[in-house]
Amino acid sequence: MSNIVQLNVPSLRQSHQDRYGALMQSFAKHRRFGDDVFWLKENAELLNILECSGAKVGEDALMTYQGFYAQVEKRLQFFPQYYRFLLSICLDLEDLGMAGSKGAALVDWVAEQGFAHAELSDLQRMEARRLMARRGQDPFARDGGLEDRMRQFIARSATFAMPNKKAAYELTHAVFYLSEYGRKDPQLDTETRTSLEFTGLLAFLEQNADLLAEVCIALTYGGFAVPEIWKTWLVRHTHLFDVESGGQVTPQDDYHEFLVCNWMMSTCGQQGFFKPMAHDRMAFFRPEGTAGPLRELSECMYNLDEARTDDWEAMRPLVLDQLSEDAQVVVSWAETSSDKFGAFFQGFARTSLALVAM
Incomplete structure (x- = not known):
C-alpha cells in the first residue's frame, strides 16, 4: 500500500484577489509582530506596491489591518520617527478601499509638527512631500530648489557607471517620487x-534582479522603453522564485526582490503575483546560481593597470579572454541589451580619473 503525502499547498485556482489577501495576511500577521520596525517596513513596501499597481483587494484582506488602522494615531504619536512608514501604510490602506479617512488628519498633524523638516536628505524630503501631497499638504512649498536638486543628481550619468548601490536606489526612488509612482509624466x-540604463547595465552584470526590476519600473514610469533582454531575464527569474509556507520558515529571505520583481511584471503589462499563496507565514527565495560577473569584470579591469583603456571595442577581446565562460555570456548579453554599453564602459573603466601620487 502506497503512502499518501498531503501537501498544505494553496489551490492553483486561487483568484488574484485571494492571492493578494494571502500576501497581506502573511505580512500583517505571520512574518513579523508587534511594533517591530521591520514589520512597518515590509508592510509599507507590500501595500505601496499593491496600491500603485492598481491591485483589487477584497474587504477581508483589508480587515487584516483593522487593528493597525484603529490605533494608527497612537502609534504615530509614540513613534514619530517612523512617520513615513505609518503614513504610507495608512494612506495605502485607504486608497486600496479601507473605510475611513484618518489619513488626511494624520497628514495635517504631521505637517503641524514639522516632521518633514527634520529630514536630512533631499530624497527623504521628496518621499515626505509625495506622501503628504496625497492628502493635500506640501511641507516644502517654499523650497523651490528641491526638485531641481534631485533632477541634477539623477541627470549626472557618470555617477551611475560605477557600482554604488546607495546612489542606484536613490536614482530609482527619485523617479518614483517625481512620477508619483507612474501617475504623471516626470519629464525626464x-x-x-x-543614468537609468547605466544602472540597469550594472544590475544586469551583477544579475541583481532587485535593482534591475526597479530600473525597469523607473524606465516605464519615465516613458522609456525597457530593454527586452532585461525584461525577459526578469520574467524568467520571477517565475523561478520559491515560495515556502509554514511556521518553520524564516523571514530572513528575499521578500523585497520578490515584491519588486512582481511589481515589474505588473508595470510591464504581465501578470504579477501569479504564484499560489498561503494564508500563513511565507518566505520567498530567489533562484540559486544567480551571481553575476560584475565582481569578476571589475577585478579584471583593476588588474590590467596601464593596459586598461575606456574603449570597449579595443578592450573587448582582452577582457573576455580573462573571464570565465559564464561571465563571458552575461557580458555579451549586457553588451547586446543596450546601445549605451560603450558609453557605460567609458565610465566603468575609470581611466579618466587620474590621481597624482602624493
Whole structure:
C-alpha cells in the first residue's frame, strides 16, 4: 500500500484577489509582530506596491489591518520617527478601499509638527512631500530648489557607471517620487535615461534582479522603453522564485526582490503575483546560481593597470579572454541589451580619473 503525502499547498485556482489577501495576511500577521520596525517596513513596501499597481483587494484582506488602522494615531504619536512608514501604510490602506479617512488628519498633524523638516536628505524630503501631497499638504512649498536638486543628481550619468548601490536606489526612488509612482509624466531628460540604463547595465552584470526590476519600473514610469533582454531575464527569474509556507520558515529571505520583481511584471503589462499563496507565514527565495560577473569584470579591469583603456571595442577581446565562460555570456548579453554599453564602459573603466601620487 502506497503512502499518501498531503501537501498544505494553496489551490492553483486561487483568484488574484485571494492571492493578494494571502500576501497581506502573511505580512500583517505571520512574518513579523508587534511594533517591530521591520514589520512597518515590509508592510509599507507590500501595500505601496499593491496600491500603485492598481491591485483589487477584497474587504477581508483589508480587515487584516483593522487593528493597525484603529490605533494608527497612537502609534504615530509614540513613534514619530517612523512617520513615513505609518503614513504610507495608512494612506495605502485607504486608497486600496479601507473605510475611513484618518489619513488626511494624520497628514495635517504631521505637517503641524514639522516632521518633514527634520529630514536630512533631499530624497527623504521628496518621499515626505509625495506622501503628504496625497492628502493635500506640501511641507516644502517654499523650497523651490528641491526638485531641481534631485533632477541634477539623477541627470549626472557618470555617477551611475560605477557600482554604488546607495546612489542606484536613490536614482530609482527619485523617479518614483517625481512620477508619483507612474501617475504623471516626470519629464525626464535624456541624461536621466542614460543614468537609468547605466544602472540597469550594472544590475544586469551583477544579475541583481532587485535593482534591475526597479530600473525597469523607473524606465516605464519615465516613458522609456525597457530593454527586452532585461525584461525577459526578469520574467524568467520571477517565475523561478520559491515560495515556502509554514511556521518553520524564516523571514530572513528575499521578500523585497520578490515584491519588486512582481511589481515589474505588473508595470510591464504581465501578470504579477501569479504564484499560489498561503494564508500563513511565507518566505520567498530567489533562484540559486544567480551571481553575476560584475565582481569578476571589475577585478579584471583593476588588474590590467596601464593596459586598461575606456574603449570597449579595443578592450573587448582582452577582457573576455580573462573571464570565465559564464561571465563571458552575461557580458555579451549586457553588451547586446543596450546601445549605451560603450558609453557605460567609458565610465566603468575609470581611466579618466587620474590621481597624482602624493
